[in-house]
Amino acid sequence: AQTVTQSQPEMSVQEAETVTLSCTYDTSESDYYLFWYKQPPSRQMILVIRQEAYKQQNATENRFSVNFQKAAKSFSLKISDSQLGDAAMYFCAPTEQGAQKLVFGQGTRLTINP
């Protein structure tokens, strides 16, 4: 089974600064998707950004962007101009078995300091 590693259990950043959350995985599949989800204290899992593994171009979504290194199996999330509302647990999740399920990392708790 695939393992997803988020090596930073906690991160903190000053409001308006930039922060990068790291993620590595070990899939044996050639075609898959990768997602970053955020989970605020309310527990609702919210999609932040997604990346198709066959695309070389890194995905961006407003203040959120990824650095996808397929050969290194690395998928980091960069948050620019951090806002208080960005505070949450962030989970990296590649798909597995023909994209029929997500495999989640342990999460990174992001704190935004005003």
Added chain:
Amino acid sequence: GAGVSQSPRYKVAKRGQDVALRCDPISGHVSLFWYQQALGQGPEFLTYFQNEAQLDKSGLPSDRFFAERPEGSVSTLKIQRTQQEDSAVYLCASRPTVIQETQYFGPGTRLLVL
């Protein structure tokens, strides 16, 4: 439109009781997933439906866990003879089609077994 809904939001059960957790996916979504999230951990896959067919139940931890989606819409996760280790948040997610698209999550049901 309405998102994924789950009920109840909280459930307290005595050890040995049976519980049933309900998931209402986004209307028209073909795929439905159940995940279990222990405290402080990332979600772990339990089972997957495509319409009414349960195509993958490899993540169900024991034969006390049973899921169904008889009409291809609402799904129920049933846990028989609950144990303390079943205490967790149970997340439901739905996806529009069977191809590799985003899963949309519900708010989860927090189960506490005493």
